[in-house]
Amino acid sequence: MVIALLIAAAAPSAEALALGRQIAEAGTLSSFVELVQAKETDELVEAHPELSDPDKAKLRAVAKSVYQSGRERLMQATARAYAERLSVADMRDVVAFQKSRAGQTYRGTIPAVIAATVESVGEMDFKGDVLAAYCKQTGKLCASK
Numbered sequence: 001m002v003i004a005l006l007i008a009a010a011a012p013s014a015e016a017l018a019l020g021r022q023i024a025e026a027g028t029l030s031s032f033v034e035l036v037q038a039k040e041t042d043e044l045v046e047a048h049p050e051l052s053d054p055d056k057a058k059l060r061a062v063a064k065s066v067y068q069s070g071r072e073r074l075m076q077a078t079a080r081a082y083a084e085r086l087s088v089a090d091m092r093d094v095v096a097f098q099k100s101r102a103g104q105t106y107r108g109t110i111p112a113v114i115a116a117t118v119e120s121v122g123e124m125d126f127k128g129d130v131l132a133a134y135c136k137q138t139g140k141l142c143a144s145k
Helices: 002-010 014-025 028-046 053-085 088-099 101-121 126-138
Strands: none
Touching: 014 028, 014 053, 014 088, 028 053, 028 101, 088 101
16 A cells, blocks of 8 residues: 555656656657658668569558657657656746747757768677777677678
């Protein structure tokens, strides 16, 4: 009984979840997954030239459906995470900023900033880079060539 009361007390309010969702929808993750989805869908279609145009259209439709389902799960989880970590007052302030002219301008630049960053930095392979540096420093875990 006590545990149930503690869990209920810790659960975010409906308002907190709604504010968290607004923040999530306007956040960087939302923009990022959209870019990833578009890139990976194009790569999937390009990797299968044997498909007819109708099959390619079907593959794109399936990709869109899978993306929308996954995106919904991400947005729900992100909304809850914000609702659990920020006060309602703080989330109201964040949402107010997001609705402001500056916030909308900021939001509009996110996809271009992500694309420019990825283009500037190029491909990154954290695990591969760590192993290469470790190999260089210790002579261990070196990839055989």
